[in-house]
Amino acid sequence: MATARYHDISRYLSVEEARQLYVAGDAAHDFDHVWRVTRLAVQLARAEGADCEIVFLAALLHDAPVGEDTLLSAQAVRRAHHLAAAAYAGDFLQHRGMATERVAAVVHSIEAHRFRDQTIQPQTVEAMCLYDADKLDSIGAIGVARAFAYAGSHDTRLWTVPVAAVPPFTAKPQGADYTPVHEHVYKLQNLLATLYTPTAQRLGAKRHETMVTFFELLDKEMRQIE
Template identity: 30%
Template sequence: MILQNQLVAQTAAYVQQALQHAEGGHDWWHIYRVWNNAKLIAATETVDLLTVELAALLHDIADSKFHGGDEEIGPQTAIQFLNSIQAPAEVTRHVGEIIRHMSFKNSLGSVHFHSPELAVVQDADRLDAIGAIGIARAFSYGGFKGREIHNPNIEPALHMSKEAYKASTAPTINHFYEKLLLLKDKMNTATGKQLAQQRHEFMEAYLQQFYAEWQGEV
């Protein structure tokens, strides 16, 4: 039986290599932060830590938005890798389901799967989407996609469907209202909710400063 820490180390090495040229908001360092967040949250929850760590490490191994919208390439890539290192079959299946269901866009449709481990990894990923890091990631991805920073003539689209969210090309500031400011109230765990509060308040303060500078008021 392969030791759990060996499975985690092999997975971390694989992901670091695979994502070495990824967009800055979805690179190895994003994975590293989510992995650390997940371990922090898991310490206060009753979960299988191996499943949590492997899912955190593999959750963006093939993000659909970088693969033509293919939502199966991520879980399938993760499952194929875990099979190759002889991870336990049930852990591998569970990790695949977590990756398949954890994204924000999937919460906009019907949710068909949940587990305590999904709750932890989802919270860990959402924490990295808000606060100072979340702001940096939003503008990194917006620049990668060639989007406007802000356009006062384009209103945020609230209550979007999953399809509309995936198709959006709105300015990055709109993304705060369409996703980032909504995440605080979507956290699953007590620890996740506590950590999200301060990061949420930081984003609100940032937006106040942003609009004041936009209007030349400060």
């Protein structure tokens, strides 16, 4: 994992420090995910003329903290993780001495990165870069792998016949019958259309195609089994 090229982006948080925040993360929300999102977000920031430090810090902290004694420990608050992570990031960066207005920019970026919460929309190019990077990591081959890794860690089934009428993504059901197929129908297949930056849209197009093809093949093979 090459980190040297990112060492000079910010003095407020290092990659090594951030890694320790995610030691208890599940297979889909561990530091590997965070580090992929960080690199994608910085790539987008450079292409779109965004503030790389704001994007870098927001990406490293966007799913923090994870662990038994943290705000994100309970599954019940997983759906509000963006707010918990934003609050954590704000306190952390203020304590490190970052300027108030720049802390606010990081906090907003984290608050606005969640797909299932449409009440907070990205208002800055930095927030758009984080949102897009996080969603790019949810589609394509990586997105498929993450969906099944998360399902496996929660003892859900591999596949079920998708329901004919799906409710809004904000009404995501819970339980063992919520399979990666449902996650694809509810969320993943819709992500490309939500991307903000031209760079992410270009990167996302191929990933989207790969993902859709996989789920089509999975459905075909499953239905061929009598």
